Amino acid sequence: MTRFLSGLLRLRRGPWELLATLLIGLGVFMLMQPFALALYTWSFLVTLAGTVMFIIVSHFPD
């Protein structure tokens, strides 16, 4: 966990990519879940944020 947080603070690719991947996964889940319309409404923004983040952070150093 400490390594992950320090990686985030030092702008390292690994932890940031993991964060973006989680965000994309969360967005896809929100898009398709049957529980709450509000989650579906915000799903696109979450997926978009995750995808844009993934594109940016994949250029960070290892």
Next chain:
Amino acid sequence: MPDPIAAVARATPDPIARKVRGLSDRAIAWLFVAPTIFLLLAINIFPLIWTVRLSFTNYRANRPNEEVEWVGLRNYVRILTDDGIWANMQTTAHFLFWTLFFQVLIGFTLAWLINRKFKGNDLLTTLIVLPMMLSPAVVGNFWTFLYQPQIGLVNYVVELVTGTPASSFSMLGPGGYAPWSIVIVDTWMWTPFVMLICLAGLRSIPDYIYEAAEIDRASKWRQFWTITIPMVLPFLMLAVLFRGIENFKMFDMVVLLTGGGPGNETLLASIDLKREAFEKWRTGYSSAYAIILFVTVFGLASIYVKALNKVKER
């Protein structure tokens, strides 16, 4: 033997040769790559940008002379607050979850069994992968016949096993079987693909790891959970992501089997999008719909590429 390069050089008209000689290596490389880049821009990038632009308008392709109005985020808000589209997303999720579940389960089991050495191994592998090589259109038509209530093999087998009269139910009609019917067809068609990827993963595990485990008296069950599963997992994830992305866009096979029906029971997001774009002609609205699906697939594809790189590193 005459030098072919010299022959080409001699055959090249003098003005062109002089021009090419004046170019740097980098410029020549660009000259070769330029047509491909141009095609990529014209076929992929330009339509994408155009779709993004249209998604903020009320443009209708069947009324080209009508004034196009800029509506801002209205199309996106409508789609993301629409109960009907939310239901379609859930239908897509149902299809996605169960196809992936069965394909991984059956695909991995088949790969595990095929990986053992026995007579006729290669022939069996070839037979198993046959459905994957068929066109989805052929598969759709072929299974429509199999699911026919009167003459279909599926209803006949169900009657034979359960005693339910074959013509009393329809796999593709009302009754709640249709979503499962498309899951069965997709599983039948694409399980071999998952099996092949799992097989590649299983064959990449060196024998000496199992030998070392045998020496340490690890049981077969323990070897399976601590060696086989962790080492095949990246390959399995790759298969899941690939099939997930493909099934998210699934269109042809389901259209041929059910056309989205009965009612909206098998109306996947991609089929609904096609209806909005080319039956209701709400081009601006359907562009926003397409962008939402595109961002989702693009996000999943990013994870897929990452997973692929991890497998390559192994």
